[in-house]
Amino acid sequence: MAGAEPGAGPAGGSNLKSRVIVGAFLAVIAIADIWVGGPAFTLMIGAGVGLVLWEWGAMHGTPQPWRIAGLAALAGACLMAHLGRPVPALLLLLGAILALLALSILLRAGGKRWISTGLAYAGLPAVSLIWLRGQPDGFALVMWTMGLVWATDILAYFAGRSIGGPKIWPAISPNKTWAGLLGGMAGAGAFSALFAHFAGWPQSLPLMALLGAGLAVVAQAGDFFESWLKRRAGVKDSGTLLKAHGGIMDRVDGLVPVACVVALWASQQRPADYVMRVTEMLA
Known part of the structure; x- marks a missing residue:
């Protein structure tokens, strides 16, 4: 999904409108659930x-019993992460x-070996996001993560569509352009710096802008x-869950790697710890 740049065509306008409606609906549900937490x-x-x-198993022809075994492992990992035990979950x-x-x-x-890779693909971002939400500043951390991917998507779409130019890797994704990538990096960088400023995070704004731009590249890699x-x-x-808009993987391809990188970064930086200290000083 990250940086989708559909080609121009007679149905381009209606396709964009439909994508915006579906995307906005999913975003509202996600934000409400992130706010509630728990x-x-x-x-x-x-x-x-x-x-x-x-969906991963269906794409690779994995039999249902193997997929069910993977789902059981996912459920256990999510439960452990929810209980504040990310290491046992991993x-x-x-x-x-x-x-x-x-x-x-x-x-x-041989074909069933792909379920192991799929379990890592689905499980790592799950543990990452649940752990992030459980932090003292968890709502802000998860919203920053989601916002980075959304900013990358939106700016990459409009930059790629309005500027065009050379393709990045046409054999794999024929509509992705370098202009779209740079637009997504600029959007994610600006969002990251603004979000960090209003959230009161202690990192410097140039650093947060660079981090946002780098994570935009990570999102594109996931795409x-x-x-x-x-x-x-x-x-x-x-x-086909979302009909003309594809499946769940099509909507979260950029979020999967970004969530993992953000969790790794947050585990080292702990911006929430600094925010709590500042709050205690002002109280």
Whole structure:
């Protein structure tokens, strides 16, 4: 989804309008659930990554029992992350990934090995987002993460469509341009700096702008990876849940890697700790 730049055509306007409506609807639901947090947020993330894993399995022809085993591991990891135990959650994911991989090798079922990769693809961002929401400044952290991806999408779309120019990797994603990438980086960088300023985070604004621009590239990489997966599987969309707008994977391809990188960054920077200290000083 990150930086989608559909080509011009007679149906371009209606397609954009439809995408905006669907995107706005999903965004409102997501923001409300992020605000509520707690079990509701964990359930939303668990349901979302469960659908991602199911679509992943369908794309690779993975039998349902293998997908169900992956869903069970995902549910356990989400529960552990919700209980504030991200390390055991990651260890559970790792154990399930290795077990499924070993079983597929033992049974010489090469096609089923992809479920192990799918479990990592769905599980890592799930644990990351649930852990981020559980931090003292969790709402801001998750909204910043989501906002970065949305800013990348929107600015990349309009920059790529209005400027055009050379394609980045036409064999994988024929509509992505360098102009769109730069537009997405500029949008994400500006959003990141403004958000950090109003959230009261202690990092310098130039640093936050650079971080936002870098994460825009990460979001684009996630988009290219999913495009490669679909071309490899010979499908146009990851699924049909959203009808003409594809599947859940098509909507979260940029968020998957960004959530993981943000969680890694936050675990080292802990901006929430600084915000809590400032709040205590002012109280």
